Amino acid sequence: xxxxxxxxxxxxxxxxxxxxxxxxxxxxxxxxxxxxxxxxxxxxxxxxxxxxxxxxxxxxxxxxxxxxxxxxxxxxxxxxxxxxxxxxxxxxxxxxxxxxxxxxxxxxxxxxxxxxxxxxxxxxxxxxxxxxxxxxxxxxxxxxxxxxxxxxxxxxxxxxxxxxxxxxxxxxxxxxxxxxxxxxxxxxxxxxxxxxxxxxxxxxxxxxxxxxxxxxxxxxxxxxxxxxxxxxxxxxxxxxxxxxxxxxxxxxxxxxxxxxxxxxxxxxxxxxxxxxxxxxxxxxxxxxxxxxxxxxxxxxxxxxxxxxxxxxxxx
Numbered sequence: 205x206x207x208x209x210x211x212x213x214x215x216x217x218x219x220x221x222x223x224x225x226x227x228x229x230x231x232x233x234x235x236x237x238x239x240x241x242x243x244x245x246x247x248x249x250x251x252x253x254x255x256x257x258x259x260x261x262x263x264x265x266x267x268x269x270x271x272x273x274x275x276x277x278x279x280x281x282x283x284x285x286x287x288x289x290x291x292x293x294x295x296x297x298x299x300x301x302x303x304x305x306x307x308x309x310x311x312x313x314x315x316x317x318x319x320x321x322x323x324x325x326x327x328x329x330x331x332x333x334x335x336x337x338x339x340x341x342x343x344x345x346x347x348x349x350x351x352x353x354x355x356x357x358x359x360x361x362x363x364x365x366x367x368x369x370x371x372x373x374x375x376x377x378x379x380x381x382x383x384x385x386x387x388x389x390x391x392x393x394x395x396x397x398x399x400x401x402x403x404x405x406x407x408x409x410x411x412x413x414x415x416x417x418x419x420x421x422x423x424x425x426x427x428x429x430x431x432x433x434x435x436x437x438x439x440x441x442x443x444x445x446x447x448x449x450x451x452x453x454x455x456x457x458x459x460x461x462x463x464x465x466x467x468x469x470x471x472x473x474x475x476x477x478x479x480x481x482x483x484x485x486x487x488x489x490x491x492x493x494x495x496x497x498x499x500x501x502x503x504x505x506x507x508x509x510x511x512x513x514x515x516x517x518x519x
Contacts, residue, residue, distance in 0.1 A: 241264075243261075243263065243264055243265050243266040244261065244264060244265045244266065244294050244295065244372070244375065244376060245266050245268075245289075245292045245293045245294055246261070246265050246266065246267045246268070246293055246294065246295045246296070246297065247267075247268050247269075247270065247286075247289050247290050247293040247295070247296045247297075248267060248268070248269050248270070248296070248297045248298075249269070249270050249271065249277070249296075249297070249298045249299060249303075249304045249307055250269065250270075250271050250277055250299065250304075250355075250491055251269040251271060251272060251273050251491055251492045251493050252355050252361075252491060252492050252501055252504075253269070253297045253298075253299070253324060253364070253368070254267045254268075254269040254492075255492055255499075255500050255501045256361065256364060256365045256368055256501060257297060257368050257372075259365070259386060259387075259390045260365060260368055260369050260372060260383050260386050260387050260390070261372055261383065261386075262382065262386055264372075264376060264379050264382070264383075265372070268289045268293070270282065270286050270289070271491065272493060273489070273491040273492055273493030273494040273498075274467070274468060274491075274493075274494060275468065275491075276468050276469070277299075277303055277304065277468075277490070277491065278303070278305075280304070280306055281306065282306055282310045286310060287310065287313055287314055290310055290311060290314040290316065290319065291314045291315070291316050291319075293316070293319055294318065294319065294320065294375055295319070295320050295321075295322060295371055295372070295375060296311065296319060296320070296321045296322065297322050297324055297367075297368060297371070298321060298322070298323055298324065299323075299324060299325055299352055299354070299355065299364075300323035300324070300325050300326075300352070301325055301330065301349045301350060301351075301352035301354070302349050302352060303352035303353075307321075320371070320375070322367060322368070322371045323367075324363075324364040324367040324368060325352075325354050325360070325363070325364060325367075326367065327363060328354050328360050328363055328364075330349065330350025330351060330354070331350055331351045331421045331422060331425070332350050332351065351418060351421055351422070353418075353419045353420070353421070353422060353490060354422055355422075355501075356419065356420065356422045356423040356490065356505075356508070357422035357423060357425065357426040358394050358395075358397070358398045358426065358505055359398070359426065360422060361394065361501060361505075362391055362394060362395075365387060365390065365391065366387070369383050369384065369387045393502065394501075394502060397502055397505060397506060398426075398505075401427060401505070401506065401509045401510070402427060402428075404509070404510065404513055405427050405428055405429075405509070405513055408428075408513060408516055408517060410461065410516055411428055411429045411430050411516060412429075412430045412431075412432045412458070412460055412461075412462075412516075413429060413430070413431060413432070413460065413461075413462040413463065413464050413486075413512065413516070414431075414432065414433040414434070414435065414451065414455065414460060414462070414463045414464065414477070414483070415431050415433070415434045415435070415464050416434075416435050416436055416463070416464060416465040416466055416469055416473075416474055417434065417435065417436040417437075417438075417466070417469065418434055418437065419466060419490050420464060423508065423509070427509055429512065432454070432458070432460060433451055433454055433455075433460075435448075435451065435463075435473055435474065435477070436469070436473075442473075443473065448473070448476070448477075451477060452477060452480050452481055455477065455481040455483050456481050460481075460483060461483055461484060461515070461516060461518070462483060462484050462485075462486055462512070462515045462516055463477050463478060463483050463484070463485045463486070464486050464488055464512060465485055465486070465487050465488070466487065466488055466489060466490055466494075467487055467488070467489045467494045467495055468489070468490065468491065468494060471485070471487065484515050484518065486511055486512055486515045488507070488508045488511060488512065489504060489507075489508065491504075492504045495507065
C-alpha cells in the first residue's frame with residue numbers, strides 16, 4: 205500500500221473539525237446577550253420629585269424636571285421643550301392639590317395615550333392655612349384643598365416616594381425588587397435625618413418666625429416651629445401698607461427675631477421688615493437646587509432646618 209500524503213491527512217483533520225463544530229452548533233441552542241433596556245422616560249413637575257424618582261429608579265429611569273429649582277411653582281409657564289418631554293414620557297409625577305395648575309393643559313396638549321399621570325400626595329392629611337395660624341389661605345382651589353407644600357415634611361415625602369415606587373413597579377415589574385430595595389434604603393436615611401434634626405431643635409427656646417408666604421406649615425408642624433405672621437398671604441399678591449405696618453408692629457412688640465423668605469421670591473419686603481425691626485432674614489428654598497448645598501431632598505431638608513434653627517438661636 206502506498207503511504208498517505210501529508211496534504212491528504214491535513215485536509216482530513218480540517219474536515220473532521222468542521223463536521224464536529226457544525227454538529228455542536230446545530231445541537232446547542234443559540235444564545236445571545238440581550239441589549240440593555242432603555243431607561244424609562246419620566247417627567248416630574250418639581251425637582252424634589254426628580255430626586256425621589258431617581259433615588260428609587262436608579263439607572264432604570266431617565267427623569268426630566270419641568271422646574272429647575274429657581275421658579276415659582278405656582279406661576280410657572282411651560283416651555284415648548286416641556287411639551288416634547290411629556291410626549292416622550294411613560295410617567296408624569298405631580299404634587300397635585302392645586303399646586304401645578306398649569307400641568308393639566310400641558311398633558312392635554314401633549315396628547316400621549318401611553319402617559320400615566322401619578323399624583324404623589326394621595327393619602328396625605330392636608331393643612332389649611334388660617335389667619336389664626338399666622339397665615340391666610342391660598343387663593344382659589346388651594347384654599348379648598350389645603351396647603352400644597354406637603355413635601356417639606358419628611359413624613360409626607362416618604363408617602364410620596366411610596367407612590368413613585370409603586371408606579372415604577374407597575375410599568376416595569378422586571379425591576380420591582382430593585383425598586384423596593386432602593387426605596388427601603390432611602391427611607392432609612394431620611395428617617396435618621398428627621399430624628400437628627402428633631403434632636404437639634406429640642407434645645408431651641410424661641411421657635412417663632414414670620415413667613416414670606418404660606419410654604420412652611422408642614423415643616424413647622426413636624427419640627428415644632430411656630431409661624432406667627434405671613435407677609436404674602438396669597439401667591440402673587442402683595443401686602444398692603446396697613447398689613448406691613450401691622451407686621452412691623454408685631455415683630456417689635458413680640459420681639460420676633462427671624463423672617464423666613466424663599467429664594468424663589470423677591471427679597472424686597474423681607475429686607476424692609478429687617479431694616480425696620482432689626483429682625484434677621486433667613487433665605488430658604490422650597491425646591492431642591494434652589495440654593496447651594498440643596499441639590500437633593502435630604503440636602504434641602506437639612507439646610508432649611510439648620511439655617512432656621514441657627515438663626516433662631518442667635519440672641
